Amino acid sequence: MRIVITNTSGRPIYEQIEEQIKEAILSGELAEGDLLPSIRQLARDLKISVITTTRAYSDLELQGFVAVMQGKGCFVLRKDSELVREQLLRRIEEHLCAAINAARVAKLPRGELRRMLEVLLEDERYE
């Protein structure tokens, strides 16, 4: 599992950790039942505060990506759980909004935008 944090991005470190773990789960790199490094081990490896890793893990738990078991560790949950799906839907909405905003700046007509989507769906062979 790859987690790389940066001090210069302006985003809080716990957020960066959450994002990267979410990415790994959603992309399938981390499978259901995989054990994440312990809170303290992760803190030690990344040379950051234990409180930061605790926060990242508990946020991920709240969002339904992982489950923290006392004494055993932090496990990845099933990918198609309700909350995970919600995350993905939210992600799709975000990206679509970004596309819409860009289209607005470019003054692209609505019909053109729709056509663009259809073409891309064809190209990407989306079922």
Added chain:
Amino acid sequence: MESVSNVINSMRLDFHIQKANYKTFFALGYALAIVLGVVTRTPYVSVLIAMVISAAFSSSLFLVSERNRLGRLYGILPLRKSELVLGRYLYTLLFGLANAIAASLLTYVISLVTGHTVAFLDLSAYVCASFLYFCLFTAIVFPVYFRFGFSKNYLLTNVPLYVLYAAGYGFVRKGNLKDLYGVMRYFTKNPGMIWLCGVGGGLALLAVSYGLSRLTYRRYEQ
């Protein structure tokens, strides 16, 4: 209140503090004692010299402590002030006793080698007197060092004592014993009293001094 094992730990610590300078002490101190004992043709003088130098040397505990900021070590260790103080007194007492015995043996050796005889009575007197001196010196300087530190005070405490010693030595050398005939006769009749006064007196002085140190000692705010 004090734990015996911690007092022993404190004594062991003092031993380690002092041990680096042992070689110098033994070499110089006893060399001087031997030389003077031979040169003056009174071997008993070795005991006096050895004990005087031992007394001065035991102050080195404070010197080394201060120079190496051991006050911080004392602050960290699970060691009570009272255990530290008692340990130092006991260690110094043992040091004094050990030197008294070693110096006495040395005196016998010198007397055998140089042929100047040594009477047990006279030797007892010298040993007890110098042990008493050792305790007196310690009893005076220790509370001062415990309370006020070493570096500012060692000149003040030492000078009067050396003056006292020099005067006493000169007094004894000149044989000005007429004033003490009464005392001497008493002691000659009761040799046991020499030991009682010397050793007992010395211990009493140390006990009083210990009480004083324990009341007034505070750890240095470093």
Added chain:
Amino acid sequence: MRTNGMNNAVEIQGLRKAFRNFTLKDVTFSFPQGYIMGLVGKNGAGKTTTIRLLLNMLARHAGAVRVFGMDNIKDEQRIKQDVGVVFDEIFFVDSWRVSDVERAVKGFYSRWSGQAYGKYLKSFGLPADKRVKELSRGMKLKLMLAVAMSHEARLLILDEPTSGLDPVARDELLGILSAYISDGEKSVLFSTHITTDLEKIADFITLIHNGTVFYTGTKDDLLESYRIVKGGPGDLTDRLRENTVGLERNSAGFSGLVAASELKHPPGRIVAEAPSIDDILVRISAGDGIRE
């Protein structure tokens, strides 16, 4: 993150000590076992005094200090069995060999482990027969650390351990401390004026300024509570100026430290970025406290 009363490594309340030229007052902070608390402040702010008071090396004038829930004066001996300390200067006799250090102190600790000491000497590269005076600055620090960690101490206290060390040695130290607390049972109190050391690994921060506590809480909260604002000369509103600490002005504009709560509706084109602990320390030292 709330610290409940139980299982606090250290609890200090209303600590006070007056000197001729300086007074430490109303110092209150605590942190739970298993974490690292950084005590930050510029030189002379009161960090070392606080630590001396905690160890009862100085007598306090007021306040309460508890370590592992025990009073630091009543249970001083018991506490010190469980506490390891490292200072900025070594406190062993300089003619001692590294092996003598063990002989001198191990009797005091009921849980001294010669094995652990030997292991630390080896991993730190400290030869047993080397004399203390022959050790470099970094090696002296490691020696104090080896002693502090060889009697199963539950709390490590370090007072300015890294002053005079190069960045490589400092990084090594942080690695050692991280490993030390990795079982979740041991705690660290680390005082320094070099804030970059704590930036990464501290869980909690107490910032001391002029003898009082400016902030105490998690490091994350501290960094989220303040912002460095920058803008052009025309962007400095009166309201902003009132709420800024450590304001710096030049021909290109201004910068200063502001509470994040003040920036809900940032005026104009000012830029607000996350501060480092250093930024906060420098600005409050320049500006004498936040004006609300």
